[in-house]
Amino acid sequence: MSASYAIADCLTMLGRNLKRLRRYPSLTVMLLAVPIVFLLLFVYVFGETLGAGLGDAGRAGYLRYVLPGIVLMTVASGAQGTAIAVATDLTQGIIARFRTMAIFRPAILTGHVVGAVLQTMLIVVAVVAVAVLIGFRSGASVWEWLAATGLVALTAFAMTWLSVAMGLVSKTVEGASNLPLPLVFLPFLGSGFVPTGSMPTALRWFAEYQPFTPIMETLRGLLLGTAIGHHGAGAVAWCLALSALGYAWARRSFNRERS
Template identity: 65%
Template sequence: MTTLTHAVGDSATMVARQLRHMVRYPSMTLLLAGMPIFFLLLFVYVFGGAMDFGANGAAAGRAAYLDYVAPGIMLIAVASAAQGTAISVAMDMTEGIVARFRTMDIARVSVLTGHVVGSLVQAMVSVALVTAVALLIGFRPGAGPAEWPAIVGLMALVSFALTWLSVALGLVSTTVETASNLPMPLVFLPFLGSGFVPTETLPAGLRWFAEYQPFTPITETLRGLLMGTEIGDSATAAVAWCAGIALVSYLWARRLYNRDPAA
């Protein structure tokens, strides 16, 4: 058996392990999707009627705001799933299972690969649940056959980047509680971008931060693909941010995982 075949086989085993955890404990997936769904309903039904996104009163404003806010909520769902990854990694590290894996003839890359692929599946399930609720309450995307593959690809790319970042945060955490708190800023960054209001409506200092943080071009790209509107150069910035975050996070996570456990 070649080294590559050995690594692929072990990675498949670790992915299956993570998927079994999802099936046995579906409450985690539902919990991670629950907060974005709560935000969706809160912002649409509590604040949506007051938003000046429609021309024919509160009902029109609420419907138009739903179309505007849905992409930001989808990104919060991805960030929430990434938070669950950090917790899962920290549990494996603190409960000793990784130490046991180190003594076995298992490809080292397979353990992290299992967490990453499992998290990608969990994130896509969370996004699907949020999208289903949005459609039920009136979300009507204008994406066509050409846009939907790009939408799925973008969500997978964002999830891949945030997952590797969360893996690193889980590895650097000394307790599960710390791992649950470190990724929290990822959940709130869409609020400080164009996820809920246009950036030009923000105060000057906050507007500068909103325009140059990674979630704003990602949100604008996702919104443009979903609604069939112009994207401009947002797609290039979104892909660049995701690639950069994924690369740096992967190198960081690999360094943390390969360090001497006794150090």
Template identity: 60%
Template sequence: MTTLARTTTALARPGRDAATMLRRNLRRMIRYPSLTVMLVGMPVVFLLLFVYVFGGTLGAGLGTAADGATGRAAYVDFLAPAILVMTIASAVQGTSISVASDMTTGIIARFRTMAISRTAVLTGHVVGSVIQTLLAMAVVLAVALAVGFRPAAGIDGWLGAIGLLVAFTVSLTWLSVAFGLVAKSVETASNLPMILLLLPFLGSAFVPVDSMPTALRWFAEYQPFTPVIDTVRGLLVDRPVDGTTSVLAIAWCVAIGVGGYLWARRLFARTPVR
């Protein structure tokens, strides 16, 4: 076998293994839809709750939107992009649970005795979770449109928003894989990603950060979710996006993604099967 052929085979094998692991995770997602429904249901509940219970009051504080909307209508446009980002934080909780389940049920021990690329197991979880999250965001977007969300973005705005949402999904998914590996049980794995659901409340998801006390405003401005939410919001409602905010959003995606990937690989290589 020539050197080129050996190189091609070496590169193709991890890809085939990852595709096999992806099919496994997609089949499990179809076979057990209750987890997907639960992960999608949470952001939908937040959307409906804040729009119909608090939207009138909170929307009044936003003033008149660029399209002339006020009150609850203005608040829907403010809130919907943030709920899309929150959907990512909700969906990756399922990834952490799935990884911890694999580590505790013995399937990983079986995989380690087979000629399977080690990174393929984690990659299958990540790609499967990204697909699940994108489907969840599509459902949330449909509900948002039904309750009055009216995005004004053009093609460039939609492409930019989708690109950032996918990048943030990949980064948080790798972090959640690490959470699943470091957790001692499935129950612990379901709790560790909860911090990701708390951060949007301490950011610009539900109210502008300008309305917060000074110390909280400083934290809100520089934590990961605020720049991502502000950038997606600006792209979808066709408002100017501050360049610093966009750069900070991309930087957080890269930092979380690289950190989560390296942490997950190290844990998977060193953690004994439980």
């Protein structure tokens, strides 16, 4: 199959997934509502107290601190929606029907991945817009904003491939909705909501070395102008490793399901 046909099939599958998002907006609304509710909850209910623990930063200071954690929660929530969509296609027999057609078979998964990344990025933009409306201010330059956007997109790409694999190995749609849940809670077990130094020793060790912490610290440094240190390289390395893992897992599951 020529490259032009492969690209055309990928675009067709992408269009299919974007149409489904437009026709069934309830999932997108849910994925948007959850991080916004958590953002407002932590800023307006816990922000004053938790901000004081950051050195008398107050509610405004805590908003600046917590936003990267909320962004990562948004990305992880998007992964849950992707797993549900893949499992729905699988259980309803749509993927089996696509396999009988003369199409570029990797396009089936590529359409899910690209569509999910675009959806996630739009939701992240909406969450950041809400943060700006309630007082978030950043002194980041244009290049720092672009770097932060690129890191979020790379993280969404990695989480999406993992979620595609989770959807393929799930026997039911309900199982697919539950399997990515640990990803949603990883920001809580990292530096997303409180500094890792305030945690007990064992939990602190996990929080400092789990994948989301260097990503959140890098985003925090880019948006607030604080030092990034070794976190930038760690964030990119984790994203690339998780992307490779998710792709290999999804491809193996897809081929096994086909056979």
